[in-house]
Amino acid sequence: AQSVTQPDIHITVSEGASLELRCNYSYGATPYLFWYVQSPGQGLQLLLKYFSGDTLVQGIKGFEAEFKRSQSSFNLRKPSVHWSDAAEYFCAVGLAGGTSYGKLTFGQGTILTVHP
Amino acid sequence: NAGVTQTPKFRVLKTGQSMTLLCAQDMNHEYMYWYRQDPGMGLRLIHYSVGEGTTAKGEVPDGYNVSRLKKQNFLLGLESAAPSQTSVYFCASRPRGGGNEQFFGPGTRLTVL
Numbered sequence: 001a002q003s004v005t006q007p008d009i010h011i012t013v014s015e016g017a018s019l020e021l022r023c024n025y026s027y028g029a030t031p032y033l034f035w036y037v038q039s040p041g042q043g044l045q046l047l048l049k050y051f052s053g054d055t056l057v058q059g060i061k062g063f064e065a066e067f068k069r070s071q072s073s074f075n076l077r078k079p080s081v082h083w084s085d086a087a088e089y090f091c092a093v094g095l096a097g098g099t100s101y102g103k104l105t106f107g108q109g110t111i112l113t114v115h116p
Numbered sequence: 117n118a119g120v121t122q123t124p125k126f127r128v129l130k131t132g133q134s135m136t137l138l139c140a141q142d143m144n145h146e147y148m149y150w151y152r153q154d155p156g157m158g159l160r161l162i163h164y165s166v167g168e169g170t171t172a173k174g175e176v177p178d179g180y181n182v183s184r185l186k187k188q189n190f191l192l193g194l195e196s197a198a199p200s201q202t203s204v205y206f207c208a209s210r211p212r213g214g215g216n217e218q219f220f221g222p223g224t225r226l227t228v229l
């Protein structure tokens with residue numbers, strides 16, 4: 001069965017520090033990979049996505065993520081965190097192919113706290 | 117474009133009551149999804165639809181029913197609510213075709229007493 005793991009439930013960083021959120025997946029085929037962010041009381045907003053090609057993808061708000069097939073990972077990074085980045089972050093994985101119907105499997109989420 | 121909207125935003129039910137959550141999208145998307153979000157469990161797929169008149173079960177379908185009579189609307193029903201269905205419910209939609217992301221609504225917070 002497919003699975004997505006975000007090993008860190010809660011991460012705390014200081015404003016201006018760098019950030020890396022981990023995501024590991026277990027899929028039998030080439031996956032589509034996504035990172036979403038959820039601010040308190042809000043819906044999910046797409047940060048970035050990977051389908052194919054360059055394994056380093058750029059997203060909104062200064063985020064980037066790198067797909068490493070050998071490690072089954074898709075970690076999210078930001079060089080300098082802002083207080084407004086405090087939120088919950090979700091990694092999601094989907095399968096290519098028509099019969100997958102775009103369904104996604106989500107990780108458990110990582111809550112990011114930013115100290116001033 | 118309003119995107120994906122959900123009605124209502126909040127609801128409190130008593131055990132055994134029924135209700136319907138409405139999801140509407142104005143992006144002409146073929147695929148629509150209902151998820152529930154519980155602390156520490158991420159989002160789990162309840163049901164989904166790949167077109168008007170079609171529905172299918174997701175990961176956690178028990179206790180829920182859905183209908184998609186119109187392309188733009190996807191209804192989630194609870195026939196006899198249970199406290200275990202206390203959750204935040206999200207609807208999402210996406211176009212048909214490989215590699216497209218899902219667009220999410222703002223969520224409905226449901227409490228079952």
